[in-house]
Amino acid sequence: MGDSDQKKHESYRYEALFNQASMGIIVVNNAAEIQSANPFALGLFGYALEELLQKPIELLIPGRYHNRHVGHRDGYTHNPKTRPMGVGMDLFAIKKDGSEFPVEVSLSNYQDEGKQFIIAFISDISIRKKAEAEIEELNNKLESTVEQRTRQLTAAMQDLEQSKDELSKLLEREKELGELKSRFVTIASHEFRTPLSTILSSTYLIERYTRTEEQPRREKHLQRIVSSVQLLTDILNDFLSVGKIEEGKIQVRFTRFDIQELVWGIVREMEVTLRAGQQLMYHHQGEPVVELDASLLKHIILNLVSNASKFSPENGPIVIETSVEQQEVRLSVKDHGIGISSEDQKHLMERFFRAANAGNIQGTGLGLHIISKYTELMNGSIQCVSELDQGTTFIITFEQNPVKE
Template sequence: MENARLLHAIIETAIDGIITIDSRGKMESINPAALKLFGYTAEEVMGHNISMLMPEPEQSAHDHYLEHYQQTREKHIIGKGREVKGLRKDGSTFPFRLAVSEVQYQDRKIYTGFIHDLSREKEAEERLRDYAAELENLVEERTKSLKKTVTALREAKEEVSLSLEKEKELNQMKSRFVSMASHEFRTPLSSVQLSASLIEKYAEPYENPQIAKHVHKIKNAVGNLTTILNDFLSLERLEAGRVEPAFHEFDLVKLAEEITEEMQMIAKQDQNIIYQHTGLQSVVMLDQNLLKNCMINLINNAIKYSGENTFIEFNTEINERQCIVTIKDNGIGIPDTDQKHLFQPFFRAHNTGSIPGTGLGLNIVLRYAGLMNGEVQFESKINKGTTFILSFNK
C-alpha cells in the first residue's frame, strides 16, 4: 500500500503529462500535468478515445497506429520517443515528445504515454533562427557598405594622385579617411562577431545544422572584413610614420612554432604547414611583433593561393651572419609580367581571380622588414609555386 501511494504521488506531481489507455485506445487515467497541457478536466476525458487529444490527420489514423503498434510491438523508449502534435480543448495545437510503453497489468495490457511539452524549445529554436537570419542580413549590409568604402578609397587615391603634386598630401588625405573608416566599422564588426559567437554557444543543445551554417558564414564574413580593415590601418600607420621598431631578444623557434599552430587552424582541408629550423641558436634581436606580422602575412598568402592536399614549407635559419625566414608553397604562382609590381600598394596579380585580398599585405611586409633593416626576396613560377625569403643581418 505504501508503494502504491508513493507511485500515485509521483504521477500526480510529475512535470510531464502521463496518460494510460486500454487496448482500444480509451483513456483510463490522466495526471494533472496532462490535463493542464490539453485544457480539460478529468471528467471530460475519462473513458473517451485518446484520439480526441490529436489534431487531424493523426486523429483519424490513431486506431490504425495502435493496431500496428500491437502487432509489431515497436516501442518508443522513454527519453527518445517521437515528436507529435497535441490538440487542446480550445482547438489550438502544440508540439510534444511522446514516449509509449506497454505494461502488463493483471490479466490485460495497458499502454502508458509520457508527454513532454516542446512548446518552449520550439519557440526558442524559432527565435534563434530569426536572430541568425537578422545577423546575417546585418553582416551583408555592413559588407556592402565597407566594400563601397574600400572602393571609394581606391577611387579617391587614383583621382587625388592625378591632381596633387606631392605624395605627402595624398597620404594625409588617405590617413584621415582610413582613421574615419576604422572608427565607424571596428566597433560594429566586433559586436557582430561577439553576437555570432553567443548564438553558436546558445544553439549548441539544439544541434541545428542551419544555425551552425549561418553562424559560420557570419564569422567568415566578419573575419574577411576585419582583415581588410587591419591592412588599411597598418598602411595608414606606416605612412603616417607612427611605426617604430622595438628591438629585443626573443626565441625565434618558439615564435615560429606558435605561428605554425595558429595558421594550421585556418589552413584548407589536408593542407599542412611543415616547420623546420636550421642552426644551433634560436634567439634573435628583432621586433617580435613586426616579424610575426610578416610571417603570418606570407603564410596566409601561401594558404590562400595553394590548393587542398598541399604542403607549405616554413623554415627559419640562424647562422653566423644572418637570420633567414623562408615560406614556400606550390600554389598558382605569380605571372612574370606582374612580378615587378608585386610590392606596390593595392596591386594584385591577374591570376588571383575571386580569391579575397586587399593588395596591401606584401607592401606591408616589405616595409616592416625594411624597418628592421631586412630584405624581402621571392621566386615564383606560374602554377608551380612561390618562395618568399626574409633576411636580417646580425
C-alpha cells in the first residue's frame, strides 16, 4: 500500500470515528467559528450542519454566559493545551429550541496547513446531574432523618438520665429513711430506758406513800413522771419532725404576731422545767411585730432553751434576746455551759450528731438538725459562737419584708 493509499485509509478511519462517536464533537477555527460537527453533536443540539458552519461557538451557549465564555476561549486560543474530560468544566449548553441542558466539555487542539483548530468534545450530563440531585436530596433527607433520630435519641437519653437521677434520689431517700428507722430503734432502746425506768420506779413508790403527811413525796414522784413523759414526747416529736422534713411535708405559714408575747409565753412555760437555780432572762429591741411562722419559731426557741438548760450548770443564767431592725429579725439564746469545740461545731446541724463532751446527757442528736431546717424554711440562717467551758450562743437571723401596721 502506497503513501497515498495509507493516508486515504487513515482519513476513512478518522471520518468513521468522527461520525460514529457517541459524544458530540465540534471543531472551531482560531476565530471560534464552527468548522465541523459530528452527527451526535447535531442531534444533541437539534441543528443541521449547514445551520452551524461558520457560526460562532457562542450560538450553542446560553446568552448569560457569552461575555465570560469569550474571555475563556480567547485565553485558551492564546495558550492552547489539552484539557481532558475528567477535568473539564461543567457548563450549560442551549439547543436550537432554546432549552438548556448541562454539559461537560473537554478541549484539544491541532494545526493543519498552518492554521490552528480547536476540538470540543461535548457530553450531555443531564442524567448524571439528575442522579446527583436525587442522591443529594436523598442524602439531605437521610441527614434530616438522622438528625431527627439523634434528637429523639438525645431526648430519650436525657429522659433516661432524668429517670435515673430521680430513681437515685428515691433510693437515697429510702436509704435515709431506713437509716432513720434504724437510728430510731437504737436511740429508742437507749433513750427510752431511763425515763421509763423513772416512771416505773416513781409509780411503785407512790403506791407505798399512803399517809397524808407523805404528800410532798408523792408530788415529787408525780413531777418525775411528768418530766419523764415529757422527755419521751420530745423524743417522739423529734423523730416525727425529721420524718416530715425528709418527706417535704412541713408547710410554712407566715403570720403577723408580737414576738415579745411569744417569747414571754415560752419563758413562763420553760421556767418550771429548768434545772435547780437556773434563770431565764429575756430582752427585746425594736418593734415587736414580725411576720414569721410562729409555730416553727416557738419550736426553735423551746429547743435552744432546752439545750441551754441541759448543758449548763445549776444556778447558770440563760439569756434570750430578740431584735427587729428594718428588714431583719434576730434571735439569740446564750448559756454559760460546757461549750462546744470548734471541730464539733462543723457537724452540729447533722442528723444524730452529738458533741464529744455531751457525755451522758440525754438527747437524740436531732434537735439542732430540726432547728436548722426550720430556719431554712423561714429564709433564715443560724450561727453558733462557742468555746469549751465558756458557754454557747446560738444566733438566728431572718430576712423579711417590712411589716406595716
